[in-house]
Amino acid sequence: MEILFRPEGIHVPAIDLWLDPRTPVGSAWLSHAHSDHARGLHRTVIATRITAGIYRHRWPLPAGREQEVLRLDPGETMEFRGARLTALQAAHILGAAQLLIEYEGERTVYTGDIKLAAPICGWATEIMPCDRLIIESTFALPIYDFLSAAEAKERIVRFAAESVAAGLVPVFLGYGLGRGQEIVHTLTEAGLPCAVHGAIAGLIPYYEAEGISFPGWEPYERRKDETRPLVVTPGLQDSLAAPAARIRVALVSGWAAVDSARARSGADVLIPYSDHAGFLELLAIVEQTGARRVDIVHGYAEPLARLLRQRGLDAVAAVASATEVQV
Amino acid sequence: MKALAACAEAVAAAPGRNEKIARVAAYLTTLGDDDLARAVLYLSGRTFPASDRRKLSVGHATLREALVQVTGWDLEMIGTCYREVGDTGETVALLVRRHTQGQEMTLAQAEALYAELEQARRTARKVELLAGAFRTFDWLALKYFAKGITGNLRIGLQEKMVEEALAAATGLAGDVVRGANNRSGDLARVARAARSGTIGEIEAVLFHPLDFMLAKPLDAVGDLADPGEWWVEDKYDGIRAQAHIDAGRVRLFTRGLEETTAAFPEVILGLAPLPGPLVLDGEILAWREGRALAFSVLQQRIARKQVSAKTMAEVPVIFLAYDLLLFGGELQFTVPVEQRRRELERLGLRHLAPQVRLSSHGEIEERFLAARGRGNEGLILKRAGSLYESGKRGGNWLKVKRPYGTLDVVVTAAEQGHGRRASVLSDVTFAVRSGDRYLNVGKAYSGLTDEEIRQLTVLFKAATVERYGRVSLLRPEVVLEVAFDGVQQSPRHKSGYALRFPRIVRWRQDKGAEDCDTLERVREMYEASLR
Numbered sequence: 001m002e003i004l005f006r007p008e009g010i011h012v013p014a015i016d017l018w019l020d021p022r023t024p025v026g027s028a029w030l031s032h033a034h035s036d037h038a039r040g041l042h043r044t045v046i047a048t049r050i051t052a053g054i055y056r057h058r059w060p061l062p063a064g065r066e067q068e069v070l071r072l073d074p075g076e077t078m079e080f081r082g083a084r085l086t087a088l089q090a091a092h093i094l095g096a097a098q099l100l101i102e103y104e105g106e107r108t109v110y111t112g113d114i115k116l117a118a119p120i121c122g123w124a125t126e127i128m129p130c131d132r133l134i135i136e137s138t139f140a141l142p143i144y145d146f147l148s149a150a151e152a153k154e155r156i157v158r159f160a161a162e163s164v165a166a167g168l169v170p171v172f173l174g175y176g177l178g179r180g181q182e183i184v185h186t187l188t189e190a191g192l193p194c195a196v197h198g199a200i201a202g203l204i205p206y207y208e209a210e211g212i213s214f215p216g217w218e219p220y221e222r223r224k225d226e227t228r229p230l231v232v233t234p235g236l237q238d239s240l241a242a243p244a245a246r247i248r249v250a251l252v253s254g255w256a257a258v259d260s261a262r263a264r265s266g267a268d269v270l271i272p273y274s275d276h277a278g279f280l281e282l283l284a285i286v287e288q289t290g291a292r293r294v295d296i297v298h299g300y301a302e303p304l305a306r307l308l309r310q311r312g313l314d315a316v317a318a319v320a321s322a323t324e325v326q327v
Numbered sequence: 328m329k330a331l332a333a334c335a336e337a338v339a340a341a342p343g344r345n346e347k348i349a350r351v352a353a354y355l356t357t358l359g360d361d362d363l364a365r366a367v368l369y370l371s372g373r374t375f376p377a378s379d380r381r382k383l384s385v386g387h388a389t390l391r392e393a394l395v396q397v398t399g400w401d402l403e404m405i406g407t408c409y410r411e412v413g414d415t416g417e418t419v420a421l422l423v424r425r426h427t428q429g430q431e432m433t434l435a436q437a438e439a440l441y442a443e444l445e446q447a448r449r450t451a452r453k454v455e456l457l458a459g460a461f462r463t464f465d466w467l468a469l470k471y472f473a474k475g476i477t478g479n480l481r482i483g484l485q486e487k488m489v490e491e492a493l494a495a496a497t498g499l500a501g502d503v504v505r506g507a508n509n510r511s512g513d514l515a516r517v518a519r520a521a522r523s524g525t526i527g528e529i530e531a532v533l534f535h536p537l538d539f540m541l542a543k544p545l546d547a548v549g550d551l552a553d554p555g556e557w558w559v560e561d562k563y564d565g566i567r568a569q570a571h572i573d574a575g576r577v578r579l580f581t582r583g584l585e586e587t588t589a590a591f592p593e594v595i596l597g598l599a600p601l602p603g604p605l606v607l608d609g610e611i612l613a614w615r616e617g618r619a620l621a622f623s624v625l626q627q628r629i630a631r632k633q634v635s636a637k638t639m640a641e642v643p644v645i646f647l648a649y650d651l652l653l654f655g656g657e658l659q660f661t662v663p664v665e666q667r668r669r670e671l672e673r674l675g676l677r678h679l680a681p682q683v684r685l686s687s688h689g690e691i692e693e694r695f696l697a698a699r700g701r702g703n704e705g706l707i708l709k710r711a712g713s714l715y716e717s718g719k720r721g722g723n724w725l726k727v728k729r730p731y732g733t734l735d736v737v738v739t740a741a742e743q744g745h746g747r748r749a750s751v752l753s754d755v756t757f758a759v760r761s762g763d764r765y766l767n768v769g770k771a772y773s774g775l776t777d778e779e780i781r782q783l784t785v786l787f788k789a790a791t792v793e794r795y796g797r798v799s800l801l802r803p804e805v806v807l808e809v810a811f812d813g814v815q816q817s818p819r820h821k822s823g824y825a826l827r828f829p830r831i832v833r834w835r836q837d838k839g840a841e842d843c844d845t846l847e848r849v850r851e852m853y854e855a856s857l858r
Contacts, residue, residue, distance in 0.1 A: 142400055143408045143421035245342075257421070258412050259339065259481070260749035268340050280425065303407050 001103045003134070003295065005318040010110070010134065010297070014103060015081040018042070019110050019134070029085075030055055031112025032096035034177060044068040046080075048087060050095025054177065054206050072097075074126065090114045091125040092275045093178035094207060100128050108132040109289060113298075115277035116285055120149045120182035121212050122275075125285065133291035134318070137299035138276040139254050145278045146254060152273035156183055156252065157190045159269055160229045163248045164192075169226055171249045173234040173267060176200050178275055179252055181207050181214075183231050188214045195220040197232040237266055254278075286313070328432040328468035330354065331366055335471050339482040347484055351492035360522050364515035365434040367493050371486040371514060374441040374475050377584075378512030378535035381445050385453055385476050387415055392450075393457035394419060397426050410796060413749030414481055416474030424466040432464040437472055444476075481745070489514070497521040509538050509717055510658065531658045533604050534571045536580035538718030540608075540650075542707055542726040548691045551725070557685045557708040558664065559694060560649055562726055564622045564704040564813075565612035566629070570594075570646055571653075573603030579611070579646075587611075589632055593639060594646045597677060606653035607646070607671075608715075609680070614645040619702050621856055622827070623815040649680040649707075652715060660715045667715065684711075695727055704728050732852060733810045734826070734844040735835055737765055737803040741787040744772075751784040752799060755831075757807060759822065761846040765803045766822035768849055769811070769829045779834055806838040807831050814853040824849050 004011040009021030009028075018025045020037040028042040033054035038047070041059060045052065049071050061067055072078055072087040074097055079085075086100040092113045101108045107130040114136060118124040139146075147155065156172070163170035174180040180200030185207070187194045193216035196204070201219050208214065220230060222241035230240065230247075237249050251267035254274030261270055277285060286294055286308065294315040296305050301317035308315035334354035341347045351370060358366055368376065375381045394405050405422065412418045440460055447453045461469060474480045487505065493514070494504040499521055507517045507526050512535035520526040531537070545551060567582045577595045579588045588595060591611060598607075613620035613628065620642075628634065628642050651659050651667045651674075659667050668682060685691065685708065695706050705728030713723035736757035744753035754772050758765035775783070783805060791799040809829045817825035824846075835842075 141408050141411060142398065142404065142425075143412055143418065145421070145424060259417055260413050262339070263748065264750040268342060270340075300407070303404055307404065 001101070001106050001108060001132075003108070003132075005295070005297065010318075012101065015083045015101075017046075017080065017083075017101075019099065020112065027080075029099050029110070031090065031099065031110065032093050033058070034093065034113065037112065041065060041067060044070065046070045046072050046078075046085065048073050048095045048097045050206065050210065051097065053209075054095065054203065057203070057206070074123070086128075088128050089123045089126040091116060091118050091122060093119070094122050094181075094210060094212075096122065098125070098128070100130065106131050108134065109291070110134040111136060111285070113138070113276055114285065115275060116281040118149060119178075119275050120153060121178075121185055121207060127285065127288045129290050131291060132293040132295070133286060133289050134295045134297065135282065135286060136276065137282065137296045137301045137304045139257075139274065139278055140282055140296070140300035140304035142279045144254060144257050144274075145280065146257065147271065147273045149273075152252065152271060153186045153190075155271045155273075156186045156250075157192065159248075159250050159271070160187055160190075160192050160194075164227070164229065166248075167246075169242045169247045170229045171237050171240065171247050172229065172231045173237065173249065173251045173253070173265060174200065174231060176233050177203055180231055180233065181212075183252060184214055184217050185212055187229055187231070188216050192229055193217060194229040194231055195226070197230070197236060199233050200231055234265060283307075328434055328437050328472060329465055330357070331369060331434065332465075332467040332471045335370065335480060335482050335484075336467070338484050344488065347482075348488050348492045348495065351484065351489060352495040355492055355496035360519055362434045363493075363496075363522065364518045365438055367489055367514045367518045369434070369437065369471065369475050370480070370484060370492075371489045372475065372478050372480050373486075373514070374478075375445070376511075376513035376515050378532050381442075383441060383445050383476060385444055385457070387477075389450055389453050390415055390419060390457060390473065390476065392454045393461055394422055396454065396458045397461040398422050413743065413745060414474070415477045416470050416472075416480075419461065419473040420466045420470030423461045423469060427461060427466055427469070428463055429465050430463050432460075432468040432472065436464075437468075437475075440472070441475070486514070490517075493518055493521060499526065503527075505718070511535070531606075531653055533573050533606070533653070534576070534578050536569055536571075536584040536586075537606065537652055538584075539567060539569065539582050540716050540718070540724060541720035542724035543720055543722050545708065545725040545727050548688050548727070551688065551691070551708070554685045554688050554691065556711045557725075558668075558682050558711060559685045559691075560680045560682045560707045560709070561698040561701065561703040562705045562707045562728060563610040563612055563619055563647060563680070564702075565610040565619060565625055565647075568609060568611045568646065569652070570598050570605075570607040570609065570648075572598050572601050572605040572607070575599050576603075590628060590634060591644050591646075592634060594644060598646060601674060601676075604653060604656055605674075606651070607648045607676075608650035608652055609646050609648040612645055612647055613642050614647075614678075615643060619647075621702065622813055623853070623856060626815055645678045647678040647680055648674075648676050649682075650715065652717075660717055663712050663714065664709050665711070682709075691727065733808050733832055734759065734768075734848070735806055735808050735838060735842065736768065737840045737843045738787070738801060738805045738807060739765055739767060739803055740798055740800050741783075742799070743797040748780070751780050752787045753780050753784075755807070757809065757829075758803065759844050759846050759849055760841070761822070765840065765843075766846055767820045768817075768822050768824050768846075769809070769820075769826040771807075771809060771829045771831050775831050775834065783834070803840040806835040806840065806843050808833050808835050814849055814856060816853070822846055822849065824853055 008023045010019040018028045024040040027044040030038040030047040033051045038055040074089040077086045084102040088098040090096040090098045099110045109130040160170045172183045176199035197220045226242045249267045250269040251265045252271040255261045256270035257272035295318040305315040305317040338347045374383045409418045490504045491501045494501045507529045510531040569580045571578045577598045613625035651671045708725040710723040738755045739758045740756040741752035742754040756770045758767045790801040793800045811826035811829040813827040
């Protein structure tokens with residue numbers, strides 16, 4: 001089955017299906033709801049129920065426009081233009097899924113963004129044996145080796161508790177969808193009510209709908225006398241009302257694995273936790289699928305491809321365009 | 328080492344200088360005497376005391392080879408990782424994490440390992456020692472062990488701050504610890520003495536460089552309140568140097584505290600007969616017919632390990648003394664300038680900077696012009712009765728010099744910085760215009776604010792034409808104003824010239840590449856400097 005890696009996204013011409021296209025197309029599989037994957041108004045969208053819901057929130061349908069939304073939840077299969085499509089759980093953000101495409105006897109899996117073990121909010125990856133694997137490589141260097149979800153939760157709670165005890169305001173930097181809610185969930189579950197910035201707060205209802213609880217969070221308001229932990233999107237720490245001398249900033253991200261992230265983000269404390277796989281997890285995913293052909297997108301594609309070729313796989317860095325990755 | 332690593336990580340995350348010092352001090356108080364001595368060294372980014380003749384010659388290639396052996400990743404992968412991390416010690420730690428048994432490394436073990444690495448002659452043996460350590464010890468301890476090898480921890484902790492922490496941890500004044508470390512160049516010994524209350528007994532060690540006293544610029548002659556209270560000497564445009572002399576042995580150190588003995592054999596021969604022990608402060612100058620030649624001439628003698636007889640004949644060099652730091656076995660820091668001068672004059676030196684007492688404001692201008700007429704840079708004023716304030720720029724020495732000039736230059740390449748600046752393009756190569764071409768004349772690292780660097784990084788990324796590793800070649804668009812101390816000939820740049828000590832004065836957002844200065848202007852400045 002031919003697969004084309006184009007600046008607009010990944011295209012499967014035999015069934016005219018696009019995987020996470022960047023511009024509007026006919027039919028699109030949306031692996032998860034981050035805006036560099038789920039964007040634009042395609043004629044037909046295939047996604048999990050959760051992904052479709054958040055996508056709709058971020059890309060409302062203008063009046064008079066129509067769109068076909070086909071729900072495909074993990075474990076479900078559908079016929080599509082002569083191929084069989086099966087959604088599989090992907091450990092990434094809430095609702096993320098891989099797509100298995102079976103066509104003319106060949107099994108291809110597109111991972112989307114992925115790691116192996118379950119994130120703080122979300123499910124574990126289901127490994128599906130396949131002939132060909134299309135996998136991401138955001139952190140495909142051996143220096144990237146992240147905390148487990150349990151370790152990350154412990155570090156988040158400890159940083160917040162220690163800062164509060166020292167009379168300082170802990171500020172967490174996390175992206176609007178995924179990391180932000182995971183931090184808020186972790187803090188509130190540990191009995192640390194926090195104030196949450198708008199971009200993160202707006203998506204909390206989608207998490208609550210899946211039974212994830214956030215007891216005692218409040219929307220962030222600019223207050224000079226703030227004492228609660230704050231959860232904000234990166235870059236925002238400079239515009240907080242609390243005086244700089246009173247805040248302590250933590251970055252929870254895969255990029256926090258490297259000390260220079262401190263200068264880059266302005267954070268004092270680095271908590272290296274990601275919803276992408278570290279290097280060894282990526283290798284484990286590739287190995288466990290048994291795929292002989294591996295196409296690598298998004299990130300350190302070339303180093304990973306070279307390594308897999310040394311191990312006898314037919315591996316190609318399939319990078320068509322510059323990527324903007326949400327973590 | 329695990330506790331030292333934890334301390335270093337806490338220092339990296341601490342917001343300010345005082346907070347960092349407090350964390351180091353808290354850690355130091357937990358240590359016994361032996362470990363205290365080791366810890367202050369390692370936290371200063373040293374493997375051996377400064378005055379110790381041992382030097383660890385372990386390069387990046389050796390470290391990478393050990394990483395290949397331990398991790399199984401090839402050099403290309405390790406190189407990619409290094410570029411991403413921007414620090415060798417950190418790269419080592421992140422890569423060996425899954426390959427080490429994770430045993431605790433004691434400070435004594437680190438010390439023994441550094442000593443063994445220093446002893447090892449063959450690279451293969453060094454690789455073997457490193458690989459053994461990488462397989463054995465806790466990765467966070469290895470991070471700081473390896474950072475020690477490269478000589479920079481990159482946690483915002485300077486040796487002066489470690490001295491202050493040691494002072495705080497032992498209940499001494501900061502100046503007492505600083506003074507003892509300056510005299511002995513052995514912070515480990517200072518730490519032991521601080522514990523045993525014998526710090527006052529630490530004497531100056533010859534053949535280890537002492538901090539130089541520095542001069543503050545005097546911007547306007549009228550700023551000087553009482554001209555009659557000052558001694559005046561010419562300010563020479565050479566290499567500031569310290570000569571250590573004893574029993575026929577001589578070593579020369581530059582202001583950066585680097586040794587430069589081998590480059591100037593005739594100076595060594597000339598100083599060797601002097602009665603030691605003796606430490607002189609002065610200037611290395613290219614010298615002919617009783618006057619100094621331009622720095623661009625002296626430049627031909629710099630950084631040479633061996634000097635040919637021909638070069639020595641073409642560019643004769645002298646050491647011109649102007650102060651006395653150690654005499655009769657005693658440090659002279661607390662001796663007034665007049666008395667130091669008297670002893671200096673009695674030594675019978677061949678070259679001694681003339682010194683006179685100033686009388687009026689008008690005389691400064693006169694003497695300044697006369698000094699310039701002799702090819703010197705300007706004047707140095709030394710306050711009557713003042714002491715030698717080693718390592719300080721305290722205002723008891725003043726310098727009178729005119730800035731050489733500034734040029735508007737255009738940036739042609741930018742490079743990722745290191746450490747804190749590893750993620751931004753902070754180091755810039757710049758050029759002047761020659762017809763429709765832009766030819767490089769220098770490279771600068773500092774002078775802009777972090778915010779400007781961030782903004783420029785965005786512009787540089789947009790203007791990048793090609794990338795070679797850490798370096799991005801740019802379309803010439805961004806114009807900077809740079810100040811510098813002179814123009815010299817340079818075979819390295821196509822323009823044929825390089826600016827001396829260039830530093831960025833400001834970002835000229837009002838100018839485009841076509842408005843920058845020309846090669847012709849640089850050539851004129853160079854020609855003028857030879858006159």
